[in-house]
Amino acid sequence: MFVINRALPDDVVIQKVEVVTEAFHPIVHTTSKKYTYSLHNASLRDPFKNDFSWHVREKLDVEAMKKTATIFIGEHDFKSFCASGSNVKSTVRTIYNIEFECQGNEELMINFHGNGFLYNMIRILVAVLVRVGQGKLSYERVHQIMAAQNRSLIPWTAPAQGLCLLEVFY
Secondary structure, three states, rough: HHHHHHHHOOOOOOOOOOOOOOOOOOOOOOOEEEEEEEEEEEEOOOHHHHHHOOEEEOOHHHHHHHHHHHHEEEEOOOOOOOOOOOOOOEEEEEOOOOOOEOOOOOOEEEEEEEEOOOHHHHHHHHHHHHHHHHOOOHHHHHHHHHOOOOOOHHOOOOOOHHHHEEEEOO
């Protein structure tokens, strides 16, 4: 693996290699994925975290975010949370869990585990949860948006630099 990792870009690391059949397809045979999204929740920006987290100045109500995240658990049509213009066959996905990890007073990690995610889905979900944490969006309104299945109701997408794919399960 050392030789393979030397040839990869710095932001990719191979941790394990397995022999598979020729019929194996890395997308088709995926059973679930885990992602994390990092937020730096502080009044002042930290230049060392710019490339790896979204800086949100306003203090977030994490409990309100956790409550709202329960709306997304289970199998749902996430049409409202898919990048506009997407042409996937189905927007139905299952989220097994969403966990919040507070690391100190300024770091918040939101961990997602699901059977699959639509293009920009996690970044859109995070943007909505941040609006809830800022008091700009209510639990009830998020419920309505989910039911409406209309992407135009959510004009926000969280920045890419906070998103990280943690694990793919087969």
